[in-house]
Amino acid sequence: MADRISEIKEAVIDGMQKVVPGKVQQALDEGIGPETILNEAMINGMAEVGQLFEDGEFFVPEMLVAARAMAAGMEVLKPYLQQADIKATGKVILGTVQGDLHDIGKNLVGMMLEGAAFEVIDLGTDVPPEKFVAAVKESGAQIVAMSALLTTTMPAMKTTIEALENAGVRDQIKIMVGGAPLSDQYAKEIHADGYSPDANRAVSLAKSLIAAA
Ligand code: B12
Known part of the structure; x- marks a missing residue:
């Protein structure tokens, strides 16, 4: 082996x-x-x-x-x-933040969420804040999940959260963040609702955020 x-x-x-x-x-x-x-x-x-x-x-x-x-x-x-043995769990908007083209980790998170019966709206990479805002308004999703792999693009998560606040939709959703350079502490600093270091724990995090909503 x-x-x-x-x-x-x-x-x-x-x-x-x-x-x-x-x-x-x-x-x-x-x-x-x-x-x-x-x-x-x-x-x-x-x-x-x-x-x-x-x-x-x-x-x-x-x-x-x-x-x-x-x-x-x-x-x-x-x-x-993926084990398709469970009923629909919730809707998640997923994307790699503006300026960042890394998508392997994001795709893996999306794949695991789908496997846990979440509906995933994948906005792709290099997603500007306004696109996240529009997706929240259009979709009725409960969670926004953002990925960043560069220290230079981590601040785009903060900018996106601010854009969601300014658009008046921040309270409708839970925000989770991830990506290699992130930490629990950074997630708290930018007022995200949760951080997970990997795709498996992203699923349990998403479930707990929905349960707390
Ligand atoms: C592959 C890769 C690329 C590919 C990306 C291709 C693609 N389609 O994704 C390409 C070649 C395009 C690339 C480009 C660049 N890259 Co690059 N890249 C990598 C590399 C080698 C692997 C990343 C990866 O896919 N890892 C595997 C996945 C599975 O892990 P992950 O992404 O961390 O995801 C896991 C968790 O973080 C978490 N997670 C991820 N997202 C989310 C989201 C949520 C919501 C949650 C809960 C969890 C979660 O779950 C995932 C699964 O467990 C890393 C090195 C590394 N060790 O990370 C460098 C790395 C990230 N890149 C780096 C750099 C510098 C660049 C460039 C700037 C290089 C350049 N000079 O042009 C450009 C930037 C381009 C851009 N604007 O984005 C640096 C970043 C340094 C820094 N501190 O900022 C790294 C760390 C390499 C290094 N050691 O220097 N890169």
Whole structure:
């Protein structure tokens, strides 16, 4: 099993978009759990890509092909991660904040929320505050979930929360935030209602926010 996991991890790091899905399927067929594949092969692989970038060994194109390879693998994993055994739980507006193009973590959060029977309205990446505001007004969603992966785009979460306040819709919704550079403390500072460090806990957070609404 360790061999298969490290094969997938290396294929993600090397950006082998055509190879990763097949290897993920092989691992699943061998009985390796989807969460093990996700966490130990793919997320660990991306963490290593980040380290290589930081060390000056990888550049943006290498990060990008690795991201594509991971996304291709996630397509295979998706049905295994989701268990459609529960009734509709609530509606969530999801997006990566303005100026930020990272979407792997956001997509993973969306996938897990859908798996827990939330309806997810995905606004994509580089989402301006006014687009979040419009979506809240149009959708009747209970939760707004924002992702940011850059220290330079974290403040866009604050700007978005302020825009929701100014539009008079802040009280209608709960706001949850996430992304690698975030923390519980930052979430509190910008008056978000919750923070989660990963996609699994994002689901329990969303459920508890709905319960508290
Ligand atoms: C892949 C990648 C890219 C790809 C993104 C492709 C894509 N489609 O997403 C590309 C090549 C486009 C890219 C570009 C850039 N990147 Co980049 N990138 C990464 C990398 C390697 C992986 C990110 C990733 O997908 N991780 C895997 C996912 C699963 O993890 P995650 O996103 O953290 O998500 C999890 C949690 O955070 C949480 N979560 C995420 N969102 C949310 C939302 C909610 C509501 C909740 C509850 C939870 C939650 O749940 C997720 C699952 O568990 C990181 C390194 C790293 N270690 O993070 C750098 C990294 C984020 N990038 C970095 C940089 C600097 C850049 C660029 C500025 C580079 C440049 N010079 O151009 C540009 C910026 C482009 C832009 N405007 O956004 C830096 C940021 C440094 C900083 N402190 O700000 C990092 C940390 C690399 C580094 N070590 O220096 N990047």
